[in-house]
Amino acid sequence: xxxxxxxxxxxxxxxxxxxxxxxxxxxxxxxxxxxxxxxxxxxxxxxxxxxxxxxxxxxxxxxxxxxxxxxxxxxxxxxxxxxxxxxxxxxxxxxxxxxxxxxxxxxxxxxxxxxxxxxxxxxxxxxxxxxxxxxxxxxxxxxxxxxxxxxxxxxxxxxxxxxxxxxxxxxxxxxxxxxxxxxxxxxxxxxxxxxxxxxxxxxxxxxxxxxxxxxxxxxxxxxxxxxxxxxxxxxxxxxxxxxxxxxxxxxxxxxxxxxxxxxxxxxxxxxxxxxxxx
Numbered sequence: 298x299x300x301x302x303x304x305x306x307x308x309x310x311x312x313x314x315x316x317x318x319x320x321x322x323x324x325x326x327x328x329x330x331x332x333x334x335x336x337x338x339x340x341x342x343x344x345x346x347x348x349x350x351x352x353x354x355x356x357x358x359x360x361x362x363x364x365x366x367x368x369x370x371x372x373x374x375x376x377x378x379x380x381x382x383x384x385x386x387x388x389x390x391x392x393x394x395x396x397x398x399x400x401x402x403x404x405x406x407x408x409x410x411x412x413x414x415x416x417x418x419x420x421x422x423x424x425x426x427x428x429x430x431x432x433x434x435x436x437x438x439x440x441x442x443x444x445x446x447x448x449x450x451x452x453x454x455x456x457x458x459x460x461x462x463x464x465x466x467x468x469x470x471x472x473x474x475x476x477x478x479x480x481x482x483x484x485x486x487x488x489x490x491x492x493x494x495x496x497x498x499x500x501x502x503x504x505x506x507x508x509x510x511x512x513x514x515x516x517x518x519x520x521x522x523x524x525x526x527x528x529x530x531x532x533x534x535x536x537x538x539x540x541x542x543x544x545x546x547x548x549x550x551x552x553x554x555x556x557x558x559x560x561x562x563x564x565x566x567x568x569x570x571x572x573x574x575x
Contacts, residue, residue: 332433408504445567
């Protein structure tokens with residue numbers, strides 16, 4: 298993988314980075330493999346916070362302060378908020394009101410309440426999560442097909458940029474076709490003009506979780522829990538390439554081995570419905 302990523306030329310006159318990655322058979326997320334550095338104590342604190350919030354996603358700053366106090370570690374809410382921000386957990390703590398910030402036009406309603414989801418590519422859900430590593434951390438984003446629970450696309454990076462999220466989405470659409478609806482939280486990536494305009498151009502409906510309602514995106518949250526407790530926490534990666542390979546292998550395992558309430562694997566449920574449609 299590393300030898301192929303070295304062949305990519307960001308300033309190539311004729312081929313975009315996206316097209317070069319397609320021709321080389323690599324995911325663009327593998328280009329952004331350098332972990333984000335942080336102080337060792339903060340890394341340990343964020344790992345503890347991540348494990349707790351993966352199991353209890355609706356808890357906030359005060360709960361975390363009390364949790365650390367029970368561990369005989371006194372830490373103030375200001376530090377907790379700063380670490381949550383680094384982790385990309387903006388929805389957990391109080392954030393600037395989007396309406397007052399002039400972004401009301403980019404806030405969309407939650408479209409999935411009462412919706413009968415009965416086919417693949419009807420609804421995808423997306424999210425970004427913090428990934429702890431031995432000497433730093435990275436971020437991961439993924440798109441899950443709600444009907445089959447199949448991961449339609451994923452990427453690993455060292456920033457929370459909208460551009461990165463859009464690159465992963467474009468790759469997912471190239472490989473699987475586009476969904477009718479994409480559901481997300483109200484994170485800054487998904488309320489940006491670039492994101493909403495791209496989905497509008499692709500004629501994809503935008504659905505957003507209610508503020509502070511973590512369970513509105515429960516499908517992707519369950520995948521994060523599986524990924525982290527079955528792989529990430531047990532095998533902290535040294536670098537981004539090791540992490541990329543490990544996540545790739547776990548996603549393959551998840552697709553072929555883990556059964557949901559349908560009593561089928563995500564791959565089988567997605568493929569079976571496609572065959573019926575054909």
